[in-house]
Every structure is written in structure tokens, then in C-alpha cells.
Ligand SMILES: [Zn+2]
């Protein structure tokens with residue numbers, strides 16, 4: 477069995493914040509390392525920056541640089557943050573690469589030829605001042621549902637509803653504020669209704685998924701799927717591979733998930749084993765696990781599997797352990813609203829392991845959780861420093877002082893030792909089970925509880941008194957403690 481772990485492609489228009497880390501990258505890293513180093517499985521972790529789409533072109537225009545310059549800047553910055561945090565990838569790349577264009581175009585062509593894509597004539601908003609169509613966030617106006625101003629062409633942030641640019645009331649061009657006109661164009665639609673039944677049958681078998689993910693996906697199917705436009709009148713993106721549509725690009729949400737495949741392919745080429753990527757993407761024996769935040773559930777549990785089904789060459793996701801949100805003062809962290817705690821600022825001030833530890837204890841695995849600086853500080857002090865840190869400190873100090881820095885030998889176990897060993901065995905078993913089931917928060921608590929057990933064992937066994945009576949027996953207490961610290965060290 478192979479495991480293919482992916483984490484959501486971070487969007488290359490801003491830095492990584494703590495919400496991103498807790499939502500996806502930290503759990504993905506924990507799971508990947510668990511499978512690789514402890515379970516010794518054949519596992520790879522694939523990720524890279526998502527480099528297309530309107531937010532990137534708008535941000536680049538605002539700064540007076542090209543989209544390429546913008547995505548290269550953030551690609552580098554995001555990669556550096558992950559490196560400093562010790563997030564380990566088998567390969568980290570991006571989607572604005574030749575290898576990705578080719579793969580995404582072939583993917584499109586195949587499902588087009590199989591009849592899952594249809595051309596539709598339509599009218600779209602066009603700015604005569606800027607001489608261009610205004611897809612997605614190029615247009616803003618009043619939300620037709622909640623009447624909030626500043627709703628974007630793709631979504632209203634106030635009520636969360638998905639929108640089409642033509643639905644906005646009093647639309648204005650985001651760049652020059654002119655009111656747009658309606659102009660004839662055509663686009664390509666992915667015919668999701670054709671796959672609805674197949675998707676439903678596939679999803680309903682997924683009773684081992686997190687309930688929040690499965691229920692959300694099923695509720696979408698129950699509402700009925702609609703065809704989705706998968707092309708845009710833009711210059712930046714993967715060109716549509718059809719003669720009639722040379723001026724159009726694939727919608728970013730169509731090309732981005734194909735990045736999981738193209739980045740795996742790029743990795744295989746880089747290490748000189750060109751067809752190795754197929755052993756992951758085309759082998760039913762591979763478990764494909766997508767780590768994402770909850771805002772990506774629809775895409776990963778509905779649209780992406782539908783794309784894969786339509787294409788037919790690749791395996792479908794095995795699991796999608798999406799997390800909920802990590803909030804800050806009750807609100808979701810958001811790059812577009814500039815409301816976030818940036819990871820790079822945090823690790824300038826504190827060691828990365830403190831951040832990883834503090835976040836691991838509050839991962840929003842089944843419901844939203846709240847990040848507070850004081851709680852984080854308390855958790856690091858009480859659990860990491862006072863429990864596990866203190867355990868190591870007292871054991872090492874004692875060994876250095878009384879046994880010349882050599883770990884003393886263990887004598888056969890008594891009742892206290894037997895209890896400790898049984899507690900260790902139970903912990904290892906429970907920990908493994910929790911980790912396999914994406915319950916990382918509980919797994920960490922399990923380890924902390926074993927660490928407390930060892931602290932208590934030392935308190936009861938009192939090696940500092942025992943050493944006055946029996947040097948060998950006192951040494952043995954330290955021997956047992958060290959043995960378990962060594963197990964904990966591996967598991968942490
Ligand atoms: Zn609204």
C-alpha cells in the first residue's frame with residue numbers, strides 16, 4: 477500500500493497565517509511524518525503554490541508588477557515559512573509551470589472528448605474603459621441576496637453566498653470603477669449533473685470520513701448539482717486547448733487540483749524516475765489523502781472527484797480530513813481582509829516547535845477553535861515545559877550527578893515498573909489508532925498523559941532517597957524513565 481498525502485495548494489497572493497497552519501499544513505505534516513518515520517510506509521507529501529486566478533492578477537496590477545513576479549515572490553516566501561516551521565514535503569512546486577499546463581490541458585481535452593464539457597453562448601460584464609471582460613473579483617457591486625455593498629463577482633463575503641458577476645446590483649469595474657456593459661461571449665461548462673448519481677454512490681460509502689465533511693458534501697448533492705463554468709476571459713492562466721478558445725484560460729479552480737498530479741509528476745522527473753508518479757496516481761492500491769480547510773470541502777469532495785471520474789485515468793480520494801476554522805477573537809482569519817496572525821512573524825519571536833505544539837493542542841478538528849496568545853503561552857509552559865520538559869530535565873540532571881552521565885541498567889520490574897510499562901503499551905496502541913484516524917489533538921494528549929505517568933512514577937519511586945540505600949535500584953528507576961522518554965521522543 478502507498479499513501480499519497482496532499483495539502484491544499486496555498487494561494488500565492490499573501491503569506492501563511494496561523495489559520496492555514498492549523499487548518500491543513502500542520503495536520504498534513506504530522507500525518508505524513510507519522511506514516512513515513514513511525515509506520516515506515518511508502519508515503520509522499522505533495523504541495524505547491526496555486527498561482528492563477530483573479531485575486532493574483534488584481535493584486536499584481538495594484539502593485540504594478542506582472543502576475544509572474546507576484547507569484548514568484550509569494551512562492552518563495554511561503555516555502556521559506558514552511559521550511560522554518562519544519563513542514564516536510566516530498567515536493568513543493570507551483571501551478572504556473574510548463575509541466576502543469578500540459579497536464580491540465582490534456583486533462584481538459586480528455587473530458588471534453590468524453591462529452592463532459594459543453595460550450596455555451598452567454599453575455600458577460602465588460603468594461604469599455606479597461607477593454608476587458610470582468611470575471612470573478614474584477615467586478616464588485618451590491619449583493620442580490622443580503623444587499624450588502626462590496627460584494628464580489630464570485631462571492632459575497634457578508635452572507636457567504638456564491639455569486640455570478642451578472643447577478644450583482646449596480647456593478648462596477650474593480651480597476652476603474654466604471655459601470656460595465658453586457659457583451660456576448662462564450663464559455664465552457666463542466667456538466668456536473670451527468671456525474672451526480674455516480675458521485676452520490678461514491679460518497680455514501682464514505683462512512684469512515686469525518687461527519688462534518690461527509691454531511692456537507694452530501695447536502696450539496698441533495699440540493700442538485702449545476703453545470704459549472706470552467707473557463708475565463710483572462711490572459712493569466714492555463715490556455716484552453718481548443719482552437720476556438722485560444723484567448724481563454726481555464727478557471728483557476730479547474731486547473732489548481734490538477735496541480736496535485738503535475739507536481740507529483742515533476743517530482744518523479746526530478747529524481748530521475750519519470751514514470752514513478754503513475755504508481756501513486758494510477759494504482760488502486762494507493763490511498764489518496766487530501767488535507768484541506770473547510771472552505772475547500774465542496775471542491776475536494778464534489779468537483780474534484782467529479783473531474784477525476786470524468787477523466788477516468790486516476791484514482792479517487794480515499795479520505796479528505798478537512799479541518800474547521802481557527803478563529804481569532806471570534807472571526808475567521810482572512811488574507812483578503814488582512815485579518816490574521818502571520819506565521820513568519822510568530823517564528824521570528826518564538827521557536828517553531830512552541831508554535832507547532834501550541835497549535836497541535838487546539839487543532840480545529842471537529843469544530844472551530846479559537847487562538848489566544850495567553851492560552852498558547854500557558855499550554856507551552858504547563859504542558860511542554862512543566863510536564864515533558866521537566867521530566868527530561870530531572871532525569872538527565874540526576875543521571876549526570878550520580879551516574880557520570882551513563883544511563884544506569886534496569887533491574888527486573890516491580891509493581892510500579894509493571895504499571896508504567898503497561899501504561900506505555902496502552903499509550904502506544906491508542907496513539908497509533910488516533911493518528912491513523914486523523915485525531916492528532918487526542919494523540920498528543922495521550923503522549924502528555926504518559927509523560928505525566930513517568931513524572932508520577934519518579935515521585936513515588938523517589939530515586940533520591942533510594943540511592944542512599946541501594947545505588948543499583950535507584951539507577952534502575954532512571955533506566956525505566958529514560959526508556960520511556962526515548963519512546964516519547966520518537967512519538968512526539
Ligand atoms: Zn450577500
Ligand SMILES: [Zn+2]
Nearest residue numbers: 603606649652
Ligand atoms: Zn475598468
